[in-house]
Amino acid sequence: MQYWLLKSEPDSFGIDHLQRSKSTVWDGVRNYQARNYLRTAKVGDLGFFYHSKVQPPGIAGLCRVTATTVVDPTQFDPTSQYFDSKSTPEAPRWQTVKVAFVEKFPNYLTIDTLRARFAESELMILQKGSRLSVTPVGSATAERILDLARA
DNA sequence: GCCAACGTTGGC
DNA sequence: GCCAACGTTGGC
Numbered sequence: 681m682q683y684w685l686l687k688s689e690p691d692s693f694g695i696d697h698l699q700r701s702k703s704t705v706w707d708g709v710r711n712y713q714a715r716n717y718l719r720t721a722k723v724g725d726l727g728f729f730y731h732s733k734v735q736p737p738g739i740a741g742l743c744r745v746t747a748t749t750v751v752d753p754t755q756f757d758p759t760s761q762y763f764d765s766k767s768t769p770e771a772p773r774w775q776t777v778k779v780a781f782v783e784k785f786p787n788y789l790t791i792d793t794l795r796a797r798f799a800e801s802e803l804m805i806l807q808k809g810s811r812l813s814v815t816p817v818g819s820a821t822a823e824r825i826l827d828l829a830r831a
Numbered sequence: 832g833c834c835a836a837c838g839t840t841g842g843c
Numbered sequence: 844g845c846c847a848a849c850g851t852t853g854g855c
Contacts, residue, residue: 711838733853754852791854809836831844832855839850 682815684717684727686743686779695784697743704791705806707752708762710774714814721745723778728817728825730805737828738790739822747778763809785829797828 682692688694696794709715725745750805752774754762767773791806800806804815817825 689853713838735855781850799839809852813852834855835852837850837852839848840846840848843845 681819682720682722682725683817683819684721685730685739685815685817686727687730687732689733690731690740691733693762694731698729698741698779698781702782703746703778705750705752705778706776707754709776709813711764711811711813712788715765715774715776717812717814717816719749721748724800725791726732726782727779728822731760736790736792738788738794739785739825740784740785740788741827743779744782744828745777746780748783749775750778752776767806784823787829787831789825789829793828797824800824806821 690696693704706718709718723745727743727745728739729741729743731740751769751772752762754760754766755764755772755774756769757763762774764773793801795806798806798821802818802821804810804812
């Protein structure tokens with residue numbers, strides 16, 4: 681079982697949205713490295729739900745992968761901001777996962793807290809200039825995050 | 832709103 | 844296949 685960190689802007693879709701909708705297709709990933717990570721995800725993997733572009737940014741909750749190699753439908757929707765004119769249904773470029781809500785953490789872990797508690801090498805999002813919206817998290821690091829978030 | 836860091840595009 | 848120009852991300 682692998683842990684991930686998934687970034688989202690809560691102004692468009694945050695942990696509260698996921699709690700209400702119960703599950704969602706993690707659409708809109710348009711970066712090949714992030715997509716490649718998503719392709720390796722397995723059902724049952726757990727994802728830390730990270731709120732970006734808000735003050736303060738941080739880890740807000742947990743979700744679980746419930747389906748893999750899901751074709752991102754927004755790539756074929758000309759009205760979507762994620763429309764990709766070069767992708768075809770025969771050879772879709774963008775696969776993703778479906779995730780279900782697991783929990784909203786009692787403690788929101790801000791990026792300052794994360795920086796204080798974890799090394800850059802443990803959490804890729806702490807690295808300067810890191811923009812990847814999907815990153816793997818080691819199990820030892822993940823367990824420490826869970827301890828802090830639920831304490 | 833700024834801007835550093837990074838990814839993508841496309842002419843050559 | 845190089846690389847300049849451009850677009851985007853995301854913390855501040």
